Amino acid sequence: KQEVTQIPAALSVPEGENLVLNCSFTDSAIYNLQWFRQDPGKGLTSLLLIQSSQREQTSGRLNASLDKSSGRSTLYIAASQPGDSATYLCAVSWEAAGNKLTFGGGTRVLVKP
Amino acid sequence: DAGVIQSPRHEVTEMGQEVTLRCKPISGHDYLFWYRQTMMRGLELLIYFNNNVPIDDSGMPEDRFSAKMPNASFSTLKIQPSEPRDSAVYFCASSLVWPNEQFFGPGTRLTVL
Numbered sequence: 001k002q003e004v005t006q007i008p009a010a011l012s013v014p015e016g017e018n019l020v021l022n023c024s025f026t027d028s029a030i031y032n033l034q035w036f037r038q039d040p041g042k043g044l045t046s047l048l049l050i051q052s053s054q055r056e057q058t059s060g061r062l063n064a065s066l067d068k069s070s071g072r073s074t075l076y077i078a079a080s081q082p083g084d085s086a087t088y089l090c091a092v093s094w095e096a097a098g099n100k101l102t103f104g105g106g107t108r109v110l111v112k113p
Numbered sequence: 114d115a116g117v118i119q120s121p122r123h124e125v126t127e128m129g130q131e132v133t134l135r136c137k138p139i140s141g142h143d144y145l146f147w148y149r150q151t152m153m154r155g156l157e158l159l160i161y162f163n164n165n166v167p168i169d170d171s172g173m174p175e176d177r178f179s180a181k182m183p184n185a186s187f188s189t190l191k192i193q194p195s196e197p198r199d200s201a202v203y204f205c206a207s208s209l210v211w212p213n214e215q216f217f218g219p220g221t222r223l224t225v226l
Contacts, residue, residue, distance in 0.1 A: 031212050043117075043204060043217035044156075089156065093212045100169065101146075101215065103156040 002027050004092050006104035014112050019077035021107050023090030028068040035064050035075050036089040038106070044089065048075070080111045117218035119205050125224045131193040134221045137186055138207030146215065147180055147190050148204040156204070162188065163211070195225045 005024045013019060023033070032051050036044040048057045048064040050073065056065045061078040077084055087108045091101040118137040126132055138145045146161040160170040165182045173180070177196070182188040192199055202222050206215040 034214070036217075041222075043219045044206075046214050046216065049214050091156075100158050100161070100172075101212075102158075105155050 002092075002094050002097055002102060004090055004102050004104035006088075006090055006107050008107060009105060010108040010110075012110040012112060013080055015080060015082060017080055019075075019080045019084065019109060019111075021075040021077075021088050021090075021109070023073040023075070023104055025071045025073075025090075025092045027094060027096070028071055029095060030068060031093045031095050033064075033066055033073050033093075034091045034101070035062075035073075036091060038087045038089060040086075047088075080109075082111050082113050085109055085111045117205055117207055117216055119203075119218040119221050121221060122219065123222050123224075125226065126195055127226050128196055129194045130225075131191065132195045132199075132223060132225075134190040134203050134205075134223070136188045136190070136205030136218060138188070138205070139209075139216055140186065142207035142209050142216075143185075144208040144211040144215075145182060145188050146206040146208070147188070148206065149201045150204060150220070151201045159190070192223075195223075197225045199223060200225050 003026050030052055034049045035047045038044050050057045050066045063076045066073045087106045089106045090104040093101050120135045143164050147159040150156045159172045160180045162182045180190045202220045204217050204220045206217045208215045
């Protein structure tokens with residue numbers, strides 16, 4: 001069964017510290033992997049999308065890496081700010097699953113001022 | 114662009130009543146997705162459309178759920194009759210090219226009493 005796991009479920013860091021969020025997935029035959037941010041009571045905002053052929057993607061303070069062989073992706077957020085407090089979701093699409101997105105449970109992040 | 118629009122934002126109904134959720138995708142997007150988010154099961158894909166045609170409805174939980182897309186700018190998700198276990202946040206998302214970046218609406222929080 002194709003699954004996506006995010007550990008830990010919650011994380012608290014002081015402002016200024018770098019954030020490291022983990023995502024693991026079964027079955028390395030992915031099409032792409034996406035990181036989303038969700039604020040309380042809001043929809044999801046796409047942060048980064050990594051195609052199967054790519055190793056990483058960067059946008060501002062965000063960097064996401066992809067290691068298909070080990071079934072892992074990591075989202076790095078540099079110099080965290082209180083405004084980074086949110087839930088971060090990882091989602092994977094597999095070719096064998098018709099390219100539908102399968103989401104992890106998310107990591108709830110709190111950045112303390 | 115106004116983004117993906119969903120209505121209503123909140124819906125409270127009694128068990129047995131019919132519920133209709135509405136979605137307007139981003140103009141020009143050919144793909145439309147309906148998701149459900151609960152604490153227990155996380156974010157799950159219910160159904161998706163391509164060019165107004167349902168492609169995969171394997172995530173629809175049971176026959177009480179139905180979805181339509183009569184034109185490129187409008188889709189509905191209907192639950193009839195509703196049950197308390199249908200209480201969740203329902204998201205609509207659209208995509209220009211799939212499988213690539215999806216844009217999510219703000220969601221409809223459904224409470225069935």
